[in-house]
Amino acid sequence: MGLVRTTVFTGLLGTSTAAAYLAARNPVISPLAAADPVWSSSVYKKQNPARNPATQDICIKRVPISKIKPELLKKDGDLALEFCRGLWGGWGYTIQRKYLEYKYRGPETASQLWDPEELQTSNYDKGTQITDHFEVLEKTPTSITVRAGDTPRTRGPRASDGLYIISATVDKPNELVELSVKSVFFSSEGKVEGKKGPMPPWIDELHQWYSRVLNETASWRLLK
Incomplete structure (x- = not known):
């Protein structure tokens, strides 16, 4: 099924219906709500101590529970972890992964995750x-938060900084799984x-479409 989905989606991107498909299946909300938990989180407060303005959005995909692999619903944390594996090890991240690999893979980054096999099996x-661009800051049963924007070898403040929050939760009353990729850049x-956040509008729009691609392709790993 993975090969079929990849083939179908690759073909879809070459048609005029690609944008409509992604927008319908993976809506983006921007800006985030003032009450969004990210603003009060210890991770955000630590990474953005001056509370500088942020480019912000969340891409959400809802999938019927009946379409999810049942083994991923048995233990807390398995669904979010597998979604994260699908995002970094999946088709949607391939181009960026190969670009970063070409520029930054070497002896000084040998301990990082680079190969699809590693990205698809890491905890x-x-x-x-x-890939010398992200670092896991926090892991919970429903989400994995990574720092983004620059190499993780830059430990202190950065001109380009931010957070990706990759989440998977189960909505039992509505029999849905909610998958989301939340982005906050500053x-x-x-x-x-x-x-205003650091991204100009045209880059912000491209980023939102990229989030849709990542969310859509990462979800494939969870499907029966």
């Missing part, structure tokens, strides 16, 4: 570094005035 525990260097 994504705290401290795991991904500068963590000094104090930035104003209310």
Whole structure:
């Protein structure tokens, strides 16, 4: 089924219906709600101590529980972990992974995750570094939060910084699984005035479409 889905989706991207398909299956909400838990989280407060303005969105996909592999619903944490594996080890991340590999893979990044096999089997525990561009900061039964925006070898403040929160939760009353990729990007260097995040509108729009691709292709790993 994985090969079939990849073939179908690759063909879909070459048609005029691609945008409509992705938008319908993976809607994006931007900006995030003022009450969104990310704003009060210890991870966000630590990474953005000056509360600089952020480019922010969440891409959400809802899948009927009946379509999910039953073994992923037995133990807390398995669904979110497998969704994370599907995101980094899946088709949607291939181009970026290969670009980062070409530029940054070497002896100094040998301990990081690079190969699809590693990305598809890692436990994504705290401290795991991904393709010299992401690092796991927090792992819960329903989400995995990674720092983004620059190499994890830059430990302190960055001109380009941010968080990806990769989540999978079960809505039993409605018999749905909700999959989401939440993005918050900011500068963590000094104090930035104003209310606009660091991404210009056209890059923000491209990022939202990329989030849709990542969410859609990551979900394939969870399906029967």
